[in-house]
Amino acid sequence: MRTEMPLSKPIRRILVHTEEMLDTKISLLRQPEAEPGGTLVDKFTYDIDSNVIIFPAQYVGLLKDFIIAKHCTHLLIKGAAAKKGEYKVCSYNADGVYAGMRQIYIDALKDEAKKENKLPVQKLIQMLFILFSHFNDDINEIPWNAIINADVYHRMPKIRKTQLYHIMKESKNDMDEMMEQESIVPRRYFVLNKAMFYARDMYLAKTLPADELMPVLNIPQMKKFNHLEVKEMLTTRWTHTAWYQSKVFGDNMLSIIEKPLGPVNWKEEPTIDYYYDLYKVGKLLTDNLIGYMTMRDWFVWEPPKHLLDAHEHKAEYEKEALKKIFGDLITDTLEGS
Numbered sequence: 001m002r003t004e005m006p007l008s009k010p011i012r013r014i015l016v017h018t019e020e021m022l023d024t025k026i027s028l029l030r031q032p033e034a035e036p037g038g039t040l041v042d043k044f045t046y047d048i049d050s051n052v053i054i055f056p057a058q059y060v061g062l063l064k065d066f067i068i069a070k071h072c073t074h075l076l077i078k079g080a081a082a083k084k085g086e087y088k089v090c091s092y093n094a095d096g097v098y099a100g101m102r103q104i105y106i107d108a109l110k111d112e113a114k115k116e117n118k119l120p121v122q123k124l125i126q127m128l129f130i131l132f133s134h135f136n137d138d139i140n141e142i143p144w145n146a147i148i149n150a151d152v153y154h155r156m157p158k159i160r161k162t163q164l165y166h167i168m169k170e171s172k173n174d175m176d177e178m179m180e181q182e183s184i185v186p187r188r189y190f191v192l193n194k195a196m197f198y199a200r201d202m203y204l205a206k207t208l209p210a211d212e213l214m215p216v217l218n219i220p221q222m223k224k225f226n227h228l229e230v231k232e233m234l235t236t237r238w239t240h241t242a243w244y245q246s247k248v249f250g251d252n253m254l255s256i257i258e259k260p261l262g263p264v265n266w267k268e269e270p271t272i273d274y275y276y277d278l279y280k281v282g283k284l285l286t287d288n289l290i291g292y293m294t295m296r297d298w299f300v301w302e303p304p305k306h307l308l309d310a311h312e313h314k315a316e317y318e319k320e321a322l323k324k325i326f327g328d329l330i331t332d333t334l335e336g337s
Helices: 009-022 061-083 094-114 121-139 142-155 157-176 187-207 220-225 230-239 242-261 272-292 304-312 314-335
Strands: 026-031 039-041 051-056 089-091 300-302
Touching: 009 026, 009 061, 026 061, 039 061, 051 061, 061 142, 061 157, 061 272, 089 121, 089 304, 094 121, 094 187, 094 314, 121 142, 121 187, 121 272, 121 314, 142 157, 142 187, 142 242, 142 272, 157 187, 187 242, 242 272, 300 304, 304 314
Parallel strands: 026 051
Antiparallel strands: 039 051, 089 300
């Protein structure tokens, strides 16, 4: 562990535990422009020798501790799968991009037929791969977010209040993210995207019900939720927004999340086998969500390098897919881009 910053004993323990179990090193890095949820740059995903947990420079105390604990847990899951020779991520290839963009285009046409204000053709074309990529990012994040938060909650009770605050803030940011795109994104995908976040929030609401989380009056943003339990907080957030129409799909996705996570013994000794089992649960959960959203032909399970390479070739995949979808109609546009 390479850091000179002050750390609490529980965080030092989880850092040491992670390094020893995976036979690796972890560095901690503060950055003013870091993502609010922090970032894990790890040797199991990238061609590097050690691992770095990056978090916002302004994070101190328990908020910093929670971010570190969250990414250590994620690193343990990745590392356990890698040690078993099984670590794969949800990637994509040219065929998957074509299948995804074609289906999005078909659904977009159905939406456009009902609209008075039609989307400009160029914007529609640009939206196809952006939306495909957005779902790939989310499907690689949401299932693991639920698993990691549940594990941290059960193993680190001292940071639960901070964890709740972060989850509530994360939930709000996720809900607000696509607001300006509501009129652009085809309705089906808008609803499915929000339903995934709804399902994650409702799962965590059931997982984080402890009385010691209330009230969280020392956090100004939480005051309006005073006297509400955690489940009520997250439910209130969802039922008082325009996203409530995603509830039907979200409830179905919640069942998909709960089924594989229900049997997990969160108090089990944290061994390599335990974290490998969490990886397998996360992979199953991801597959089930992809199947529910009828996106099985969009994505493939491959080693992390495959996804990194796919990102490098995404412009080629997009152009190839557009030519297949639109034929000669798109040629001039592509040549001019």
